[in-house]
Amino acid sequence: MAELLIRNAHTVLTMDDTRRELCGADILIKDGEIIDLGVGLTTRGKVIDASGCVVTPGLVNTHHHLYQTLTRAVPGGQDALLFGWLKTLYPIWSKFGPEEMFTSAQVGLAELALSGCTMTSDHLYLYPNGATLDDTIAAAGEVGLRFHPTRGAMSIGESDGGLPPDALVETEHAILEDCVRVIDRFHDPRPAAMVRVGIAPCSPFSVSRDLMRDAAVLARDKGVMLHTHLAENDEDIAYSLANFGCRPGEYAQDLGWVGDDVWHAHCVKLDGAEIDLFARTRTGVAHCPCSNCRLGSGIAPVRAMRDAGVNVGLGVDGSASNDVGNLIGEARQTMLLQRVAQGADAMSAREALEIATRGGAQVLGRGGECGQLRAGYRADVAIWDVTGVESAGSWDPAALLLAGPTRVRDLIVEGREVIRDGHFVKFDLAATVARQNTLAQRLSQRV
Numbered sequence: 001m002a003e004l005l006i007r008n009a010h011t012v013l014t015m016d017d018t019r020r021e022l023c024g025a026d027i028l029i030k031d032g033e034i035i036d037l038g039v040g041l042t043t044r045g046k047v048i049d050a051s052g053c054v055v056t057p058g059l060v061n062t063h064h065h066l067y068q069t070l071t072r073a074v075p076g077g078q079d080a081l082l083f084g085w086l087k088t089l090y091p092i093w094s095k096f097g098p099e100e101m102f103t104s105a106q107v108g109l110a111e112l113a114l115s116g117c118t119m120t121s122d123h124l125y126l127y128p129n130g131a132t133l134d135d136t137i138a139a140a141g142e143v144g145l146r147f148h149p150t151r152g153a154m155s156i157g158e159s160d161g162g163l164p165p166d167a168l169v170e171t172e173h174a175i176l177e178d179c180v181r182v183i184d185r186f187h188d189p190r191p192a193a194m195v196r197v198g199i200a201p202c203s204p205f206s207v208s209r210d211l212m213r214d215a216a217v218l219a220r221d222k223g224v225m226l227h228t229h230l231a232e233n234d235e236d237i238a239y240s241l242a243n244f245g246c247r248p249g250e251y252a253q254d255l256g257w258v259g260d261d262v263w264h265a266h267c268v269k270l271d272g273a274e275i276d277l278f279a280r281t282r283t284g285v286a287h288c289p290c291s292n293c294r295l296g297s298g299i300a301p302v303r304a305m306r307d308a309g310v311n312v313g314l315g316v317d318g319s320a321s322n323d324v325g326n327l328i329g330e331a332r333q334t335m336l337l338q339r340v341a342q343g344a345d346a347m348s349a350r351e352a353l354e355i356a357t358r359g360g361a362q363v364l365g366r367g368g369e370c371g372q373l374r375a376g377y378r379a380d381v382a383i384w385d386v387t388g389v390e391s392a393g394s395w396d397p398a399a400l401l402l403a404g405p406t407r408v409r410d411l412i413v414e415g416r417e418v419i420r421d422g423h424f425v426k427f428d429l430a431a432t433v434a435r436q437n438t439l440a441q442r443l444s445q446r447v
Contacts, residue, residue, distance in 0.1 A: 003045030004029040004379070004415060009055040010386060011398040012037065013350070014373040015358045021398060027055065029379040032192060032415035036375055048410060052387040054398050056353065057373050058118025058380035058413065059327045060360025063227075063265040063286035063315025066108035066122045066136055067093070067101050070440050071320045082233055082295050086163055089320055092447055094167050097129035100439055105139035107436045110429050111325040112316070113145055114422075115406065118380035118413045119361070119370060120145055121286075121315075123227060123265070125152025125202035126168045133182045137195060143427050144418040146193075146380065148364050149186075150200035150227045151179045153215075155207045162206050172211045175201075176218060183222050191369055192378055194414065200227040204251060205239050216256040225365055226257060227286075230264035233297035237269050249274030258283045263363045265315060268292055268300045275301065279309040284363035287355070289333040290324065291317035299341045302334065302355075313360030331356040332401040349401040383410035 005028050012022040014037065026041040027034060068089075071077075076088040105122070112120050122136055133151050140147035156162030157169040179199050187197040199219045201207040212228075219226045231237060231248040240248045249270060252258055258277060263284030270278070278285065287300050305312050314334060316325045335352035339345075361371025369378050384405050386397040394403040411419035418425060 003043045004412070005041060005043040005045065005047045006050050006055060006381065006383065007041075007047050009050035009053055009383075012055045012373060013057075013353065013398055015057050015354055016372045016374045019350070019354075027373060027381065029381075029412070029415045032379055034373060034375055034377050034379050037373060048383070050383055052385060053409060054384045054386050054400060054404070055373070056116070056382050056384065056400070057357040057371050058382050058411065059116040059331070059356045060313060060364065060371055061112055061117050061120035061316055061327050062263060062284070062313035062360045062363045063288055063317055064108060064112075064120055064122050064325070065124065065318030065320070066105040066139075067096060067124060068104070068318035068320035069108040069111070069325070070096070070100055070104040070436065070443065072323045074320065077320065081235065082297065083163060083235055085295060085321065090163075090165050090168060092443060093126055094128050094165060095443060095446055096126075096131060098131050098135050100443075101131045101135035102139050103432065103435050103439055105136040106143055106427075106432045108319060108325050109140055109143040109145050110424070110427065110432065112327055113143060113411055113418055113424075114408060115326040115328045116382035116384070116408045116411065117327045118146055118382065118411060119148065119364070119366065121148040121150060121198070121227070121364060123150050123152050123200050123202075125154055125200065125206075126164075127170070128168060132178075133186075133197075137186055140195070144413055144416065146370070146413055148196050148198060150198035151182050152200040152202050153207060153211070154202045155211055156205075164206055169206075172208065172214070175211065176214060179215070179218060180222075183224055187222070187224055189223060192414065196224070196365075198225040198227050203229040204244070204248065205236075209255065212255045212257065219261065226262045228257070228264060230267055231269040231274070232266040233268060233295070247271065247274065249277050253277060260284070261365065263311075263313070265317070266292065266297065266300065267305075268298045270301060270305070272304075275305055275308050275310060278305070282311060284311040284313065286315040286363065287312055287334060288315040288317040288322070288330070289337050290330055291321045293333070293337075294321055294323070299337050303338050303342050303346050311359065311362050312355055313363035314356045326406055327356060328400070328406050335401055349399040352401055379412055379415040381412040382408050383412075385409040
């Protein structure tokens with residue numbers, strides 16, 4: 001792979017261990033790796049002029065349901081709480097198939113990329129009509145993002161007291177078999193991997209205790225990470241107390257669902273003891289502020305988590321509960337909500353951006369190679385043009401979350417240009433959006 005030089009950036013926010021900010025700086029990239037940062041670097045390869053731009057590590061999304069981009073703003077779910085929202089959407093999702101999964105994933109991934117995201121997880125927990133995790137992995141390969149899909153699952157249907165329709169649940173034997181299949185086929189444990197696979201039963205109220213425990217055993221045998229929803233809202237806590245006789249954090253601990261190979265989505269309602277447990281065990285949290293607002297779940301105690309030492313990253317969550325997949329916007333919302341809850345000095349713009357970059361990489365187990373701009377790290381880079389109207393008059397262009405663009409000018413993943421001057425280099429976004437709209441119209445006519 002040829003060299004690539006990002007030259008003369010207004011500011012480079014490295015997010016390294018000393019949080020260096022370099023002015024008028026260059027970044028030299030070769031073979032997908034950052035070789036050097038400094039002033040006056042040279043190359044025989046391609047040069048990207050970053051004058052008037054702020055350069056950051058690529059943002060990292062730690063929680064998404066990509067398939068939900070096909071069910072944005074569904075009328076019956078627009079004003080519902082979590083459980084009612086699910087009951088509205090399950091029948092629609094049951095009509096999906098491979099084409100819907102593939103196209104919706106492409107749209108969600110493209111939207112993330114435009115918002116500065118270079119690496120994303122995905123939590124796919126339903127597989128109707130022949131859909132598989134393979135569909136979303138193929139989509140990520142075409143868009144060009146670093147991908148951490150998780151093989152989700154639901155095994156308790158309505159007839160057994162669960163929320164999902166029986167048509168959307170699987171037997172636990174089949175779930176575990178397919179987990180083994182996708183890990184063996186797609187998971188790449190090597191440094192610089194573009195695809196890593198995790199195991200992710202949907203939630204404590206849609207799978208059995210046995211499946212939660214067996215999933216943890218299998219994940220550790222295979223050396224992959226674990227993910228699920230936890231403590232999302234008051235209904236979630238009430239369900240745990242009524243059905244398990246304990247709070248969600250204790251339930252997770254009892255089943256082996258804590259550790260640096262585990263991350264939980266939401267955690268809005270964690271109490272002090274659960275926060276201490278997560279800090280002590282290095283268990284990660286995917287904070288999804290916009291979705292939590294949209295569903296009225298509450299404000300997650302991110303300030304308390306970070307002060308205790310919990311690893312926290314950001315997630316846009318599914319587009320049926322957020323409607324938007326803009327990760328830089330999610331970082332701004334994180335900052336604002338912590339200020340609403342704790343005061344204007346509770347979180348700075350730079351700290352929220354740190355959560356969106358090195359914080360997310362740490363949660364996904366990639367903290368030693370992604371999420372920072374430093375020599376030896378992977379070349380996942382977002383370039384933000386701060387000469388436009390959004391930053392006009394700003395005294396601190398590097399404070400992107402206060403006054404900055406919400407779309408990248410350029411995006412580089414593993415040293416390859418994915419977006420150049422605001423447009424995808426290879427991926428045909430217009431054709432994909434048209435296909436998505438056709439699918440959405442077809443679905444709405446079948447409901």
